[in-house]
Amino acid sequence: MKGLTGKMAVVTGGNSGIGYAAAKALIDSGAQVVVTGRNGAATEKAANELGAKGVVADQSNLASIKELESEVRNQFGKIDVLFLNAGAAAFAPIQDVTEAHYDQLMNANVKGTYFTLQQLLSLLNDGGSVIFNTSVNATLAAPGSSIYAASKAALLSISKVLAGELAVRKIRVNAISPGPVATPLYGKLGLEKEQVEGLGNALGQKILLKRFAQPEEIAKAVLFLASDDSSFITGTELVVDGGLTVNTVM
Numbered sequence: 001m002k003g004l005t006g007k008m009a010v011v012t013g014g015n016s017g018i019g020y021a022a023a024k025a026l027i028d029s030g031a032q033v034v035v036t037g038r039n040g041a042a043t044e045k046a047a048n049e050l051g052a053k054g055v056v057a058d059q060s061n062l063a064s065i066k067e068l069e070s071e072v073r074n075q076f077g078k079i080d081v082l083f084l085n086a087g088a089a090a091f092a093p094i095q096d097v098t099e100a101h102y103d104q105l106m107n108a109n110v111k112g113t114y115f116t117l118q119q120l121l122s123l124l125n126d127g128g129s130v131i132f133n134t135s136v137n138a139t140l141a142a143p144g145s146s147i148y149a150a151s152k153a154a155l156l157s158i159s160k161v162l163a164g165e166l167a168v169r170k171i172r173v174n175a176i177s178p179g180p181v182a183t184p185l186y187g188k189l190g191l192e193k194e195q196v197e198g199l200g201n202a203l204g205q206k207i208l209l210k211r212f213a214q215p216e217e218i219a220k221a222v223l224f225l226a227s228d229d230s231s232f233i234t235g236t237e238l239v240v241d242g243g244l245t246v247n248t249v250m
Contacts (some may be wrong), residue, residue, distance in 0.1 A: 003227045005030030008079045010072060012036045012059060012116060013086030015046035018133065018181060021215035022083055022222040023050050029223060034072060034079075036086065059086045059112030060104070069119040078125050081226040084113045085133040087151075091144035102147050109151035114158060124171060131225045132159045132175040136241045152177075156237060163235030172234040174225045179241025182212040208243025 009026045013019040014035025023033045027050055035050065036057040037043035047054025053075065057068040072079065088108040092101055117130060124130070137145050138153040156175055163173040221240045224230050239245060 002030035003229070004081070007031045007081060007226075008034075008076050009081035009083065009226065010034045010036070010079050010120065011083045011085055012057070012113075014050075014052070014083075015039065015042045015054070018178065018215045018218045018222075019083070019085040020046055020050070021219035022085065023052055025216070025219040025223045026081065026083075026226060027051060029227070031081065031226075032076070034076070036068060059116055060088075060107040061112075062115055065112070065116050065119050068116070069123065072120065073123055077123070079120065079123050080125050080128045081131070082117065082120055082124060082128070083131045083133065083222055083226070084116060084155075086116075087113065087133065089148055091142075091148060093144050094146060097147060105147045105151050109148075110154045110158075113155060117162070124169075127170040128172075129226050129230075130159075130162070130166070130171060130173045131222055132156075132173075134159070134175045134177045134237070136177050136179050136239060136245050138177065140245065159237075160235050167234065172225075172230070174230070174233060174235070175237045176218065176221050176225065177237055177239045177241070178213060178218045179207065179239075179244040180212045181218055182214055206244055206247050207241070208247050211242065213240065213242060 004026060009031045011019050011023045011033060014023040015037035023035050026033050033052040034055055035043065035047055035052045036055050038058045040056045043054040043056050055068055055071050058064040088105055090101060090105060132155050134155045135152040137149045138156055159173050159175040166173055218240055221238055225238065
């Protein structure tokens with residue numbers, strides 16, 4: 001099925017994990033795709049594997065975001081799909097949170113995501129699709145996740161506001177909120193190996209389907225929101241968590 005043939009998509013943080021899987025799904029559906037990442041070698045490697053255009057961009061740096069806009073404008077002109085996937089994750093209890101921890105997450109997840117959309121908005125075709133990658137952590141209240149959860153909750157609120165603002169251009173704005181996903185991210189939470197394994201075991205018991213998602217399963221949700229199959233859906237949150245957030249009593 002090539003439902004996105006002739007479409008242009010940008011996937012931020014597309015060099016690994018959910019972003020990589022989403023970029024592949026979009027390409028398999030016929031789209032041309034730009035993937036971004038902070039690591040030049042990793043971004044180039046992913047782009048070559050995918051058959052995408054790779055652009056090195058640091059979402060927490062506004063000058064880098066402007067360079068991304070210029071690169072996309074000069075090479076592709078317009079885009080139809082924007083998957084705002086790039087972000088950072090780190091957990092710490094409140095007594096251990098530093099200003100650097102706060103700034104890292106808020107700059108990457110909130111400020112960076114917001115201004116990436118602002119900068120690319122003039123390139124987005126009317127009738128396009130914007131997809132925010134948020135997280136069930138926005139509502140789960142997991143210990144140690146206060147700043148990360150706040151950053152993802154902010155994105156959920158922003159996505160709903162912008163769905164209203166951009167409706168005049170028929171641009172659909174939605175969010176996906178994945179549950180635990182088997183990606184390298186779980187090795188970057190700022191926790192010890194034993195803590196990560198303990199968190200994984202605890203979550204595995206709470207997920208109704210008794211496993212973490214694969215990145216490709218989240219990518220299918222992205223593809224749905226990017227395509228005309230979701231043509232009457234905007235301002236919504238699509239939770240893809242294997243039943244984690246409804247399993248409050250078992």
